[in-house]
Amino acid sequence: MDTFEPKIVAFLCNWCSYTGADLAGTSRMKYAHNIRIIRVMCSGRVDPTFVLKSFREGADGVLICGCHPGDCHYHEGNYKCLRRYEFIKRYLKQMGMDERRIRLEWISASEGKQFAELADEMTEQVAQLGPCKVRTVMENIT
Amino acid sequence: MEKEEKGKLKLAVYWGAACGGCCVSVLDVHEKLLDIVAVADLVFWPIALDIKYADVQQMPDASIDVCLFNGAIRNSENELMAVLLRQKSKILVAYGSCAHMGGIPGLANFSNRDALFKRVYMDSESTENPEHITPQPKYDVKEGELEIPAFYNDVQTLRDVVCVDYYIPGCPPQSERLLEVFQAIVSGAELPSKESVVGALDKSQCDECPRKKTDNKKVKQFFRPWEIEDDGETCFLEQGVICMGPATRGGCGARCIEGNAPCRGCYGPPPDVTDPGAKMMSAIATMIDSNDEDEINAILDDIEDIAGTFYRFSLPSSILRRKMIKKQLAEVE
Amino acid sequence: MKESRIGVYICWCGTNIAKMVDVEKVAEEIGKLEHVIVSRNYKYMCSDPGQELIVKDIKEHELDRVVVAACSPRIHELTFRKALENAGLNQYLFEMANIREHVSWVHSDKELATSKAADLVRAALKRVSYHEPLDKLSVDIDPATLIIGGGVAGMSAALRIAEAGKKVYLVEKEENLGGQAALIDLSFPYLNPVASFLQPLIEKLSHHKDVEVLCSATISDIKGYVGNFETEVSMNGSKKSLRFGHIIVATGLRAYDPTPMENYGYGRLKNVITSSEFEEVLHSGKIVTDDGQTPKNIAIIHCVGSRNNDYHAYCSRNCCATALKYANQLRSALPEAGIFELYADMRAFGKGCEELYAKTSEKDIMFLMFDPKRDLPEIKEAGKKDKCKMIISMKEQLSGEQIEVPADMVILMTAVEAREEAREVAHAAGISMCGNDFYIEKHPKLDPVATTTDGVFIVGACQGPKDIPESISQAWAASARVLAGICRGSVAVEMTTAVVNEEICCGCQTCVSVCPYTAITFDKEKNVSVVNEILCKGCGTCGSTCPTGAIRSRHFTDTQILSQIEGMLNEGKIKETEKIMEEL
Secondary structure: OOOOOOOEEEEEEOOOHHHHHHHHHHOOOOOOOOEEEEEEOOHHHOOHHHHHHHHHOOOOEEEEEEOOOOOEOOEOHHHHHHHHHHHHHHHHHHOOOOHHHEEEEEOOOOOHHHHHHHHHHHHHHHHHHOOOOHHHHHHOOO | OOOOOOOOEEEEEEEOEOOOHHHHHHHOOOOHHHHHHHHEEEEEOOOOOOOOHHHHHHOOOOOEEEEEEEOEEEEHHHHHHHHHHHHHEEEEEEEHHHHHHOOHHHHHHHOOHHHHHHHHHHHOOOOOOOOOOOOOOEEEEOOEEEEOOOEEEEEEOHHHOOOOOEEEOOOOOOHHHHHHHHHHHHOOOOOOOOOEEOOOOOOEHHHHOOOEOOOOOOEOOOEOHHHOOOOOOEOOHHHOEOOOHHHOEOOOOOHHHHOOOOOOOOOOOOOOOOOHHHHHHHHHHHHEOOOOHHHHHHHHOOOOOHHHHHOOOOHHHOOOOOOOOHHHHHHOO | OOOOOEEEEEEOOOOOOOOOOOHHHHHHHHHOOOOEEEEEEEOOOOOHHHHHHHHHHHHHHOOOEEEEEEOOHHHHHHHHHHHHHHOOOOOOOEEEEEOHHHHHOOOOOHHHHHHHHHHHHHHHHHHHOOOOOOOOEEEEOOOOEEEEOOOHHHHHHHHHHHHOOOOEEEEOOOOOOOHHHHHOOEEOOOOEEOHHHHHHHHHHHHHOOOEEEEOOEEEEEEEEEOOEEEEEEEEOOEEEEEEEOEEEEOOOOEEOOOOOOHHHOEOOEOOEEEHHHHHHHHHHOOOOOOOOOOOOEEEEEEEEOOOOOOOOOOOOOOHHHHHHHHHHHHHHHOOOOEEEEEEOOOOOOOOOHHHHHHHHHOOOEEEEEOEOOOEOOEEEEOOOOOOOOEEEEEEOOOOOOEEEEEEOEEEEEEOEEOOOOHHHHHHHHOOOEOOOOOEOOOEOOOEOOEOOOOOEEEOHHHHOOOOHHHHHHHHHHHHHHHHHHHHHOEEEEOOOOEEEOOOOOOOOOOOHHHOOOOOEEEEOOOOEEEEOOOOOOOOOHHHHHOOOOOEEEOOOOHHHHHHHHHHHHOOOOOOOOOOOOOOO
8 A cells, every 4th residue: 555655845945944954964864755845035935826836736735944033034034924824824724724734934054953853744744634635626627 | 680780790798607797887888888789799698688599509600709708607508608609709708707717606616516505405594495405407307308507516717618818807897998998899909919808907906096005014903894994095904904906907997995995806916916815815914013923813813704805706716726625525536 | 838948967966966866867857858958967067077068068059048956056056157157148047956965865765865856856947947047236345344343353353354454343342352362361272371462462453544443332233235234333322334345243152151050059159150250360360269268179160051951052162171271270379279170071172282181180180070961060068067168069970979079169161152142243244043043154164254144254253162263263264255355346246136017016015114125115206116126135025025926036936936836746747737927
């Protein structure tokens, strides 16, 4: 029996979380292969459209990582991301999706270990939720 | 039956899942209707003329010069007619919000057929239906087999089922805009590129909106329009009332705003936006004047129905075009 | 996907990538996709031959886009962009897929890693077709430099730059220059007086024609960008505006206050003092307890506030060598005293330090080891019958025995930690802090004095605990970088900024208050928002705020990112599942 391998799209901000993920790499920390990273300059660039599009294209989970509050390279971009995240969680819930499929976490440039752990944690959580059927439902008009 | 006059344009108006408002908007050109019929023959218009589907089937392909198709695609009849009219029309226009984006009928995508039927035919307060009879696509009577159109689970837009040449947005489109489009066609002017939105501006409502706007777009609390003492001048967003204006094309003359009601988004998205609901949600979220998770959530509690508010007219054309419903999920492999 | 001619290069990175990702397979698979004109795999793409490969292909095959799948773009994006420039192609028509730091180095299943790598390359492929050529803007560099912090690092940098004939503003929070080093009597390992090199340094700076020393001064915010910064300095109630082209942050660290560590009784027991307080004692020339007596027994406790998850988890670097220094100084001053070094590990690395350790252990010093993570020594007031003021109970690790150490004076080797204004300064200068609140360098190995903010450098202890020679080395390294910039006279600024499409902007003004750099203003006449390209730092927040789609975050546009998502999640043939409005 095939075990379900979720696909998780992750938006990481260049200065903190992407660098943190790089650090996980240079430290050779092993984590789940299911994460696919897209680099943005700031988590404040993450538009809800990207999140919706990810699910629509078949992602089972979406992860957004930004700098810790107070540490954003662009001052407050991460807070704007936080506001949009809370908003979109509610929207997703209303649309019948499990809000555990989207997650926002703060990862700093030195938190390679935390990123690796987060990747594993989220992969497991989403695996438990099962495949996200958004794409299939959207592509099959009944 | 109209006598075919050479040189006259052939015009058709059809309604899918609609309220009739778009047809009324055509009539709302008032006496200018006489100018229209002077240069065009109305060859098909169920609300006004007794021309049958069979008559349309008889028409040569691409013989209808312009067909204004309003209403969404709710059932198999709507789809059938969309396909037929596409075949018979040179120019097929998605007329009005429903054909353009799904419109109000599109909100049924929060539900599905079974749930809708249950509510309408069994659970509604004035219904007595102890045998749980609901419409069936086929039914045997002694005279034979009766068929009615199949009711789809998903409401779709016109372009989901056929190629659309132009969109005239609005709920309903403003009659003045319709006239402008009609003039353009009649005068033989060069038409805009295919799949354009016509009869609307490229800029959003805010450009036309008479209210005063500042850069103070920070909201600590959201209100329903009736919960504030509207001063009639200040931008609705700055007063904490959700207005879809920024994400909605202009061209309607900001008529809701002129009536002191916030824009609801019926004219659809500006040119560079595919999902106006998502864009507006992002803008509104950014306006929340707080960086604290709990406070942000308390402010969001003020917005009763996020999906309904931001996708009032555009649900079937949005990225998540319908709600994921458990039973439906179980049916999908 | 837009019509393009794309060259794809999958790097082996020696075995770093190739060991875990089947690079040949990926290159082959990608080569079958539409718009891919060449698809190669090569051992070291960043090498000269690797780059020449790209240049050659661009010319021969008339490529208009390039994708390189290799290490992190943070390492070599600039390298490959230069290659494109050399071939006559705009450097922004390039995208990297990170298949080393994010794939080969972190996964252990070759098949899964290869599949993920292919996904990432497809994402890059789809995205790059929507990249647009962007020009770089050249800005002049103001030859003045701002140095925040007048400690040994800040002063060393200041002197270097001033001696090259360039103006320096040296801003110091305290009344006097000197920082932490000024508190130190002798330096380890050779026990030279710090004042002997510090005082002349302070003198030179105070009288140098190109150095403006501003003491009792604070900075709240720095505006601008590399080559063109400005700020307002507050000094004793008055304000002064400064303009400068580079910033060197040298704010250092402060000593940890061990009051929360109840086991040590600092603040409660009079003769428990910190290392900083002991330096004062050494400066005074008399080593006496609070009642003026000469101590018969002195204990020096290491790792106070360091190497323990309840306080600071990191090692403060200098304390071991300093403690050995104290043991030597105490032995010289008090030949008969009992001197105890309560240590966790003896970290006496660096030139001359092992020798110092060896020398110290011959001076009748008792070394007692404790566990800094679980079993900290406890200091109590001694009883009347004890012949000392305090008793230290500890579990000695080498013998495994619980012992009691007599002490009339205890010196706590306190940790170093971030200063309380560290965050404020970081914000002002536009730099980031790590979990320990030290400032983050651009690259720990390859670029330890630069930061990710162009024109801003970090030197000395503020970047992490270090000693005087290291601080000075960093200071001189940063000054060399600054002087190089000043010498060039101008710097290219990336134009990956936001731009407003005035034909779409409806004037809702939602974006104006969103920009952290106040780069967006509203043009009342035209009824549109306008972005100042120079102030804009390209964060993209306005792009995702704008409800009309009028603001485009160049090089991170909606179309580019949405296509990346599509490419990542659709295997095989890249198909358009949604209609994305093509941007001009």
